[in-house]
Amino acid sequence: MKKELIGIIGENGSGKDTFCEFLRESLSSERVEFLKFSDPLTEVLHIFFDKVSREDQQWLVNNLRERFGKDILTKAIEKKIKQSKKEICVLNGIRVFDDYLFLKEKEGYLIYVTASKERRWERLNKRGEKRDDRASFEEFLKKEDNPTERDIPEIGKYADFVVDNNSGLGNLKEQALEVIKKINEKG
Numbered sequence: 001m002k003k004e005l006i007g008i009i010g011e012n013g014s015g016k017d018t019f020c021e022f023l024r025e026s027l028s029s030e031r032v033e034f035l036k037f038s039d040p041l042t043e044v045l046h047i048f049f050d051k052v053s054r055e056d057q058q059w060l061v062n063n064l065r066e067r068f069g070k071d072i073l074t075k076a077i078e079k080k081i082k083q084s085k086k087e088i089c090v091l092n093g094i095r096v097f098d099d100y101l102f103l104k105e106k107e108g109y110l111i112y113v114t115a116s117k118e119r120r121w122e123r124l125n126k127r128g129e130k131r132d133d134r135a136s137f138e139e140f141l142k143k144e145d146n147p148t149e150r151d152i153p154e155i156g157k158y159a160d161f162v163v164d165n166n167s168g169l170g171n172l173k174e175q176a177l178e179v180i181k182k183i184n185e186k187g
Contacts, residue, residue, distance in 0.1 A: 003081060005108030006183065009094040011144070011152050012054065013120030013127070014113045015165040015172055020092050022176035033086040037093035040076045053131035058148045071098040078102065095148055100155045109183055112159035115166050117141070 124133040
């Protein structure tokens with residue numbers, strides 16, 4: 001069975017997970033599987049720590065890529081896609097060109113969720129999901145320069161759909177519904 005792939009890319013704090021929640025609400029759960037590129041990293045790190053940090057995830061993936069190749073997470077996601085019994089797989093957290101090239105090779109759609117640096121920093125500080133989310137703006141900017149983050153805006157230029165998440169949740173939900181409508185029209 002050929003699966004439809006929808007890739008989500010965006011900087012930290014841009015609203016990728018919230019966007020995916022709106023997709024989850026609007027798509028049939030029998031048809032859709034949500035996969036995150038960071039899940040294998042989080043699973044490994046949870047063996048050692050109760051709360052994972054972005055810095056730990058970045059360190060782990062950078063070392064895995066150095067040792068096993070830049071497409072190591074792409075290979076992990078590809079295995080999960082093959083195991084999935086669902087028609088549609090939403091791939092959250094594309095970060096490098098290998099992930100993007102895999103998505104395009106499979107004729108998937110790319111959605112770029114973005115917001116200003118200031119807005120994203122505010123969200124991360126409020127959210128506190130990861131151990132190191134609450135940081136100064138300078139620390140936040142330093143993390144933005146990590147190899148795991150650098151390609152995101154460049155890859156975003158190739159997106160099929162761009163979602164500007166500088167407004168409220170209502171606007172984000174409206175954009176998510178519009179993207180799904182356009183994908184359904186194409187598909």
